[in-house]
Amino acid sequence: MAAIKQVLAPSHATGRLLLGVVGIAVAVAVISMVGEFRATQLASMAYLGVAAAGLTLLTGLNGQLSLGHGALMAIGAYTAALLLPDADAGTPLPVVLLAAVAVTVLVGAVVGVAAARLHGPYLAGATLALAVAVPGLAIYFGDTLGGEQGLSVSVPDVPVWLADAIFFLTGTDPSRGRYVSYVAWVVLVIVLVVLANLARSRTGRRWRAVRDDEIAAQLVGIDLGRNRVLAFVVSAACAGLGGALMALAVRLTAPSGFTLTLSLTLVAAIVLGGLGTLTGAVIGAALLTFLPQVVTQFGGGIGLDDVQSAQLAPFVYGLVMVLVVLLAPAGLVGSLLRWRMRRAGRRTSAVLDGPPPSVPSGSDSSDSSDSEPSDDSPTSTQPTPRGAHS
Amino acid sequence: MSTTATSAPLFGMHGVTVTFGGLTALADVDLDVEPGQVLGVIGPNGAGKTTLFNVACGFTRPDAGAITWRGEDVGRLRPHRLASLGIARTLQGLGLFDGMTVLDNVVAGADRWARSGFWSDLLALPRSTRDERDLRERAMAALSELGIAEHAARYPAAMPYGLRKRVALARALVAEPDLLMLDEPASGLSEEEMAELGELIAGLRSRMSVMLVEHHIDLVMSVCDQLVVLDFGRVIARGRPEEVRDDPAVLDAYLGVEVDTDSHPAPDAVTHLGEGPR
Numbered sequence: 001m002a003a004i005k006q007v008l009a010p011s012h013a014t015g016r017l018l019l020g021v022v023g024i025a026v027a028v029a030v031i032s033m034v035g036e037f038r039a040t041q042l043a044s045m046a047y048l049g050v051a052a053a054g055l056t057l058l059t060g061l062n063g064q065l066s067l068g069h070g071a072l073m074a075i076g077a078y079t080a081a082l083l084l085p086d087a088d089a090g091t092p093l094p095v096v097l098l099a100a101v102a103v104t105v106l107v108g109a110v111v112g113v114a115a116a117r118l119h120g121p122y123l124a125g126a127t128l129a130l131a132v133a134v135p136g137l138a139i140y141f142g143d144t145l146g147g148e149q150g151l152s153v154s155v156p157d158v159p160v161w162l163a164d165a166i167f168f169l170t171g172t173d174p175s176r177g178r179y180v181s182y183v184a185w186v187v188l189v190i191v192l193v194v195l196a197n198l199a200r201s202r203t204g205r206r207w208r209a210v211r212d213d214e215i216a217a218q219l220v221g222i223d224l225g226r227n228r229v230l231a232f233v234v235s236a237a238c239a240g241l242g243g244a245l246m247a248l249a250v251r252l253t254a255p256s257g258f259t260l261t262l263s264l265t266l267v268a269a270i271v272l273g274g275l276g277t278l279t280g281a282v283i284g285a286a287l288l289t290f291l292p293q294v295v296t297q298f299g300g301g302i303g304l305d306d307v308q309s310a311q312l313a314p315f316v317y318g319l320v321m322v323l324v325v326l327l328a329p330a331g332l333v334g335s336l337l338r339w340r341m342r343r344a345g346r347r348t349s350a351v352l353d354g355p356p357p358s359v360p361s362g363s364d365s366s367d368s369s370d371s372e373p374s375d376d377s378p379t380s381t382q383p384t385p386r387g388a389h390s
Numbered sequence: 391m392s393t394t395a396t397s398a399p400l401f402g403m404h405g406v407t408v409t410f411g412g413l414t415a416l417a418d419v420d421l422d423v424e425p426g427q428v429l430g431v432i433g434p435n436g437a438g439k440t441t442l443f444n445v446a447c448g449f450t451r452p453d454a455g456a457i458t459w460r461g462e463d464v465g466r467l468r469p470h471r472l473a474s475l476g477i478a479r480t481l482q483g484l485g486l487f488d489g490m491t492v493l494d495n496v497v498a499g500a501d502r503w504a505r506s507g508f509w510s511d512l513l514a515l516p517r518s519t520r521d522e523r524d525l526r527e528r529a530m531a532a533l534s535e536l537g538i539a540e541h542a543a544r545y546p547a548a549m550p551y552g553l554r555k556r557v558a559l560a561r562a563l564v565a566e567p568d569l570l571m572l573d574e575p576a577s578g579l580s581e582e583e584m585a586e587l588g589e590l591i592a593g594l595r596s597r598m599s600v601m602l603v604e605h606h607i608d609l610v611m612s613v614c615d616q617l618v619v620l621d622f623g624r625v626i627a628r629g630r631p632e633e634v635r636d637d638p639a640v641l642d643a644y645l646g647v648e649v650d651t652d653s654h655p656a657p658d659a660v661t662h663l664g665e666g667p668r
């Protein structure tokens with residue numbers, strides 16, 4: 001049977017690895033060809049993408065909403081800034097990035113343990129508090145963390161071997177900005193491959209099970225708390241990595257860069273792209289990076305002055321959000337997947353079960369908020385964030 | 391029928407008492423499940439059957455009493471530890487993972503057989519890939535056993551209730567438990583499906599013990615080796631089905647309560663799902 005053959009096929013881990021290698025090659029080629037400004041923009045897209053990819057796993061796969069990932073990015077960024085205070089620091093970038101991951105993993109574990117006990121609005125509230133509090137710390141510890149002014153980040157010299165390789169390929173020496181962009185994209189691709197591995201593995205399946213039905217998940221042997229904390233930590237590590245890349249790209253780490261807006265931007269990115277899909281996270285990051293500029297240019301094109309064009313961006317941005325939520329509630333990628341799934345479902349059910357099923361989706365008992373199974377509790381039809389596959 | 395009166399019971403509940411506020415849901419309940427036995431738990435609505443299951447699974451902590459597994463006190467039971475002990479349970483409200491395919495739902499049930507950990511998953515090491523293939527094969531076998539292998543790639547929310555119930559059963563069976571706890575497995579099934587279920591449960595006897603909470607007396611009478619009858623949280627009768635059937639205390643408990651013998655409830659799956667989530 002075709003269905004059995006398809007589902008028994010070996011997992012495509014090798015395929016993902018190859019795709020990753022191709023992805024890195026394409027990214028490097030593109031970054032070498034575009035102008036300096038575009039290269040910087042691509043770097044922003046990459047660091048937003050890294051953080052959004054981690055967040056979409058947490059929210060889409062494990063059902064935990066975090067409004068505080070901007071704060072975790074700040075922790076990664078400040079770690080990077082402290083390791084790269086001036087040109088003499090000479091900390092190799094891999095060390096900087098790993099240190100940022102290590103610190104955010106620690107913080108993420110603490111926050112994750114608290115988060116694992118909270119549900120829905122309480123979790124949103126707690127992570128929101130984190131988003132608000134962390135930038136405040138930078139001001140409170142102004143002596144070390146630079147206060148309002150923040151810390152400047154000194155990007156190390158481009159390694160000689162890399163400069164030579166780039167010169168060999170493109171005939172130009174890479175600037176520091178471009179160098180950061182290369183690094184950011186290599187990191188993004190690695191993060192995507194690794195997270196896709198996780199999402200398709202047993203670990204990812206456990207996270208989904210926890211999201212879909214807590215009681216049933218426990219009965220198949222899944223420790224809710226442990227898996228929630230693990231998901232939070234993985235997601236925090238990505239945020240920290242994204243933050244460190246942001247510090248490198250912006251070359252400054254200041255509280256004003258990590259306001260609540262950043263956290264909300266990340267949520268917007270994953271919702272726009274489609275919750276729980278890594279492709280969606282990348283598309284969301286791209287939209288957030290490029291949309292404002294495209295719109296501003298468009299505004300200039302239709303004869304608006306600079307100020308008006310600049311004001312157009314948030315307006316269009318809001319409009320896109322509203323349209324996506326209304327027309328494609330599962331996000332861009334999510335809606336596409338859902339549409340394909342529905343088509344496939346209709347085909348099989350028409351053949352096998354006669355009339356279409358009468359059970360409306362979402363009306364069953366999976367209620368992620370009750371902790372005690374009881375015969376008599378009312379059935380809630382609270383929607384859980386439902387992701388598809390990455 | 392198994393004759394294992396001499397060997398230790400597989401699972402036991404001793405002196406279990408549960409109160410909710412002033413209400414006594416279970417009062418000093420004792421029961422044993424022997425290896426290879428199908429034990430039915432019956433009683434009118436509100437008698438405490440689901441509460442009994444919830445205590446057995448660690449969801450509800452009893453005020454008093456002990457639970458034993460293979461003759462040893464398990465102490466404070468945590469629900470996610472059951473699977474590794476060898477206990478599986480289906481839920482009255484199914485509790486399928488709606489965001490996952492049927493196959494993934496059942497693979498999730500086979501979790502106890504997996505050996506790979508987080509790091510090998512993260513790096514997609516061969517160990518994880520092998521594990522995954524093994525789990526999928528187990529899951530496909532369970533789906534085939536229940537005759538729903540062709541639905542593997544579908545999502546449960548879009549399937550008819552009867553099929554969804556089978557998915558839930560496959561998810562429990564794939565764990566190859568030593569004790570399977572079924573909470574109202576026949577509710578919402580057609581006459582024909584119920585007969586199949588009866589045969590299936592009878593056939594499980596050679597592989598595991600079964601604890602069955604069920605309203606359909608016909609089914610209970612035909613598949614159970616032993617019955618425990620609860621009323622207001624107390625065991626009012628126990629014994630072989632034919633003994634229990636004629637027990638005056640049992641007749642008394644059911645007096646005035648409609649005993650659902652052969653007519654199956656409203657076929658509308660939606661009303662069924664709504665009436666009791668677990």
Ligand SMILES: Nc1ncnc2c1ncn2[C@@H]1O[C@H](COP(=O)(O)OP(=O)(O)O)[C@@H](O)[C@H]1O
Pocket residue numbers: 372374375376410413414415433434435436437438439440441442
């Ligand atoms: N979580 C709870 N809180 C308070 N009362 C409960 C709870 N769960 C069950 N009960 C009560 O305990 C009694 C037994 O319920 P239950 O075990 O669900 O019965 P059954 O499954 O036999 O119909 C009922 O009176 C019910 O209302």
Ligand SMILES: [Mg+2]
Pocket residue numbers: 375439440482668
């Ligand atoms: Mg019940």
